[in-house]
Amino acid sequence: MNAPMTAGYNFAYLDEQTKRMIRRAILKAIAIPGYQVPFASREMPMPYGWGTGGVQVTAAVIGEHDVLKVIDQGSDDTTNAVSIRKFFARTAGVATTTSTADATVIQTRHRIPEAPLTEDQILVYQVPIPEPLRFLEPRETETRTMHALEEYGLMHVKLYEDIARHGHIATTYAYPVKVNGRYLMDASPTPKFDNPKMHLSPALQLFGAGREKRIYALPPYTQVVSLDFEDHPFEVNRFDKPCALCAAHGVYLDEVVLDDRGGRMFVCSDTDFCETRRAEGHRGEMLADTPADGGAA
Amino acid sequence: MYVAVKGGERAIDNAHRLLDHARRGDPAVPEITPAQIDEQLALAVDRVMAEGSLYDRDLAALAIKQSRGDLIEAIFLVRAFRTTLPRFGASEPVDSGAMRIERRVSATYKDLPGGQVLGPTFDYTHRLVDFALAAGVSPPEPATAGQGEAIDAPHVTGLLDDEGLIEVNPGAQADHPVGDLTREPLEFPAGRDLRLQNLARGDEGFLLALGYSTQRGFGRTHPFVGEIRFGEVEVAFTPEELGFPVSLGRVALTECEMVTQFAGTAEVAPQFTRGYGLVFGQSERKAMSMALVDRALRTREFGEDVVAPAQDEEFVLSHSDNVQATGFVEHLKLPHYVDFQAELGLVRQLRREHAERAAAKASDAAAHREAAE
Known part of the structure; x- marks a missing residue:
């Protein structure tokens, strides 16, 4: 134990009854991949929309020997990731890390780590709107029926209309996937770049939506197929240049505005991946221009 | 930049310290007590108890103090406390x-x-600002019905x-x-x-x-x-x-x-x-x-x-539910830059293709003109 637990609260904040309730929902979600299981989401000491679903799932699955990593936008140092990591360090006293390889539980918002995950890891997603059909049909009563009947024509029509209007499918994140050949699932607002990482992943993937009171899951090695058409196959976002700091290709990059004269640099969104590569000696074209310790920019 | 930099942890701690300082306001002005809030801002306490769905005047008054008078924030504090309380049963219906x-x-x-x-x-009061109240006045004793039955x-x-x-x-x-x-x-x-x-x-x-x-x-x-x-x-x-x-x-x-x-x-x-x-x-x-x-x-x-x-x-x-609503509305200030990056990439691509089509159309038209001349 590297940190004291907060007096008056149970391990990982939630009481054991609540954890059991959440675990039952998780087990059901694992049994029916991609199906949204309603659960009695609790009020958490952080705001709805800021990861309360992910936090509840993490609290329900984490044990005292787990090692937790929390990322937001791929980074361990974004404000909300720091806040959630501190929350578990304080309420569960678990070890935390920024290293993807060392973590046993990774809670994430908007990204999947670049380094491949293993069977010994759980990836917990924070989900704002779990219903992939929500923006096509706002009513829960309707969308639940559509899922029951596997009636997903509306989504294909939407993607087709994108192509008719723009020449491309204009969905770049929260790109819909079909899970295990049955349920249409919201990939949470990760860029579609990350969708292929969900497919046949060895890690257990759990999705928690606190405000909407839903949990869904991808058991290890589940088929996850991004929707597309034969003549418009699914494509991931591409970048023209490698990371300016670690020279990595084929990773997701953030655009950093350098000045008001159009200066831009592109750097890894996954900060741990980038730091690991730099430690291994990879050098991007702009590495010399930034502090060697990756410190305050 | 508030996210891309290292040192988010210290920045958060400092922001919270500044908040504590701002809450206190001018130290020359006496600090307000929860008891004062309970007694003199009683309707705010009522609202926090109602929407916090927990009947506890002291806790609601403290939450109002902690939230600097932001009632939805106070309601949130009360809700997050309530959720940790054990349930030992339901009361009889009140009469x-x-x-x-x-x-x-x-x-x-x-x-x-x-x-x-x-x-x-407040019904039938004239909504005239009572400037005497600023100085503090003792109100007259209320009238009573007599028997007290x-x-x-x-x-x-x-x-x-x-x-x-x-x-x-x-x-x-x-x-x-x-x-x-x-x-x-x-x-x-x-x-x-x-x-x-x-x-x-x-x-x-x-x-x-x-x-x-x-x-x-x-x-x-x-x-x-x-x-x-x-x-x-x-x-x-x-x-x-x-x-x-x-x-x-x-x-x-x-x-x-x-x-x-x-x-x-x-x-x-x-x-x-x-x-x-x-x-x-x-x-x-x-x-x-x-x-x-x-x-x-x-x-x-x-x-x-x-x-x-x-x-x-x-x-x-x-x-x-205002706790849900405020959380989700305000979560928009969290970083969204990986998603925005994806949208940026697409819009740039669509604009490039649009420009290429426009250029092709223009050169076609020029070729037609030349052929006609």
């Missing part, structure tokens, strides 16, 4: 008919058993009930315990018990606007205030090991019973219908709005068409 009435008015009868009791109210005031709707003029309130069903949306996820269609629980916890402003919309024609219900009453009621609990109810204390409640649009068919004689509002503390605005929306949400029950927002159960119940 609002036996309320120790401080205020009770009816808009449907000029006089009635128990009388019209105005109590402490408890007022026996039967429910107005009970009087209508005796004549069969209003629909009968369903009684408690032993085989159907009252639902609790904080323990079970809300599913649609929701029963009236869950709808009322949702509205009682719902945002006052949201319910006010919805209730108002029904008055302006978006789902009219022809409401009359049968009665509004405010006062304390006793809360009793039956512990399993005792088997008889024991009193836990009293809570202050505002109750509103609306008498609304009558319904009837060839088979059933016409009767007025009901809308019901019940709120912790004193808030007639909230209780009345709740009663209007409760009735609007019963549209389907009376075989009417759902045409207005206030009648739409999914719309109302999914958006009434």
Whole structure:
């Protein structure tokens, strides 16, 4: 134990009854991949929309020997990731890390780590709107029926209309996937770049939506197929240049505005991946221009 | 930049320290105490208890102090505390008919058993700023009724009930315990018990606007205030090991019973219908709005068409909770830059393709002109 637990609260904040309730929902979600299981989401000491679903799932699955990593936008140092990591360090006293390889539980918002995950890891997603059909049909009563009947024509029509209007499918994140050949699932607002990482992943993937009171899951090695058409196959976002700091290709990059004269640099969104590569000696074209310790920019 | 940099942890700690400092304000001004908030900003405490759905004046007053007077933030603090409390059971239903009435008015009868009791109210005050209050004044002693006897005031709707003029309130069903949306996820269609629980916890402003919309024609219900009453009621609990109810204390409640649009068919004689509002503390605005929306949400029950927002159960119940709403609206200030990057990439690509098409069209047109010359 590297940190004291907060007096008056149970391990990982939630009481054991609540954890059991959440675990039952998780087990059901694992049994029916991609199906949204309603659960009695609790009020958490952080705001709805800021990861309360992910936090509840993490609290329900984490044990005292787990090692937790929390990322937001791929980074361990974004404000909300720091806040959630501190929350578990304080309420569960678990070890935390920024290293993807060392973590046993990774809670994430908007990204999947670049380094491949293993069977010994759980990836917990924070989900704002779990219903992939929500923006096509706002009513829960309707969308639940559509899922029951596997009636997903509306989504294909939407993607087709994108192509008719723009020449491309204009969905770049929260790109819909079909899970295990049955349920249409919201990939949470990760860029579609990350969708292929969900497919046949060895890690257990759990999705928690606190405000909407839903949990869904991808058991290890589940088929996850991004929707597309034969003549418009699914494509991931591409970048023209490698990371300016670690020279990595084929990773997701953030655009950093350098000045008001159009200066831009592109750097890894996954900060741990980038730091690991730099430690291994990879050098991007702009590495010399930034502090060697990756410190305050 | 507030995210891309290292050192987020220290920045957060410093921001919170600054918040503590800002909360205190000018140290030359005496610090406010929760007791002062409880006594002198009592209606704010009422609102925080009602929407925080926890009856604890001290805690609500402290939450208001901690939140610098931001009531939704205070409600959030109370909710996050409430969720950690153990449940040892449900109380007996409270009897609002036996309320120790401080205020009770009816808009449907000029006089009635128990009388019209105005109590402490802003109604009929002239909204002139009282500059004397800034200096602090001792108010004159309140007038008293004399005998100090408890007022026996039967429910107005009970009087209508005796004549069969209003629909009968369903009684408690032993085989159907009252639902609790904080323990079970809300599913649609929701029963009236869950709808009322949702509205009682719902945002006052949201319910006010919805209730108002029904008055302006978006789902009219022809409401009359049968009665509004405010006062304390006793809360009793039956512990399993005792088997008889024991009193836990009293809570202050505002109750509103609306008498609304009558319904009837060839088979059933016409009767007025009901809308019901019940709120912790004193808030007639909230209780009345709740009663209007409760009735609007019963549209389907009376075989009417759902045409207005206030009648739409999914719309109302999914958006009434201000802790949920403020969290999700305000989460937009969290970083979204990986998603924005994806959109940026697409828009740039679409613009490039658009420019290429335009250029191709222009060169085609130029070639045509040359050929024609």
